[in-house]
Amino acid sequence: MPTLTVRTLYPEDWRLCRAVRLAALTDAPRAFGSTLSREESLTETQWRQRLAGHNQFLAEEDGEPCGLAGVVPVGPHTASLVSMWVRPATRGTGVADLLVRAALRWADDEGIEEVQLQVNEGNVAAERLYARHGFRRRSTPGCAEAPSVSGEFTMVRTRTDTSRPR
Template sequence: MGMLSVRPFEVGDWALYRAVRLAALADAPDAFGSTLEREQAFTEERWRERLAGRDQFLAEDSGQACGLIGIVPTGPRTADLVSMWVAPAARGRGAADLLVGEALRAADAGGIACVELWVTQGNDRAERLYARHGFHRTGRVQPVREGESRLEFAMKRRAATDGSKATTQLPH
């Protein structure tokens, strides 16, 4: 076991971002609204645009990529948490908590008051992860992809309204 860390992706990291994102889609095809085939066809320009339009973070285990997460602005003071994934070899070691925590710190620093996300029904581990970070179900449900029967549900987290930062409970 190595040392886990999280850092932001830079636009110049597009090839690494592409590799990690494609690994995520290959490993967990049912967890994402997109598909491996769709994103394999993206051009370098498209990957760079993605990194330029969001705060995207990379988890590393002793310098080796092992996860990612992103915050995409959706409106004034609102954003979606997207693309959460941790490689199988790094699961259960805190990488997911590090990624979510870093993404939420970036959202708070950017003045984001409300962060939403979607979780595939039956992904109890992900739901527990997000609940540890202050997310709760909203009651909204939709298909994971148009025309499919698999469903996902929305979760939301609001930043503290008294000017303090929302807190995150990490496991010990």
């Protein structure tokens, strides 16, 4: 049975973060709000700056990188879960759950009250994953559970939501 672990990435891990991010963009070019060419053009300094907040998590299977997730503060008590990716060969093994738990643990430790994320409409597996961790679709006033123009919808988890596993 493979050993699955999650760890925080630091600025000195920039090459590793870059490699996994580029793999994610190669696998799912429309899923991350960026492009492969844009990310390939980033400098070492830019990669290090991304990791300076200690809120980027790497999943490894038997020591090999297999997933990535980040948490970006977007307000005083709000953050976004971003860049969630698990390599295709590792999907369905629990890696995504480990990454979400690491991200939520970081958010809780930082006093973040609300974590939000975007899910592509029709990505049932992603919606189920996030729902297991207490995320719910955010309703838009006057139009419950409406997707955005981009075909995405927002899911939110608040710290007071006790339905999420620890």
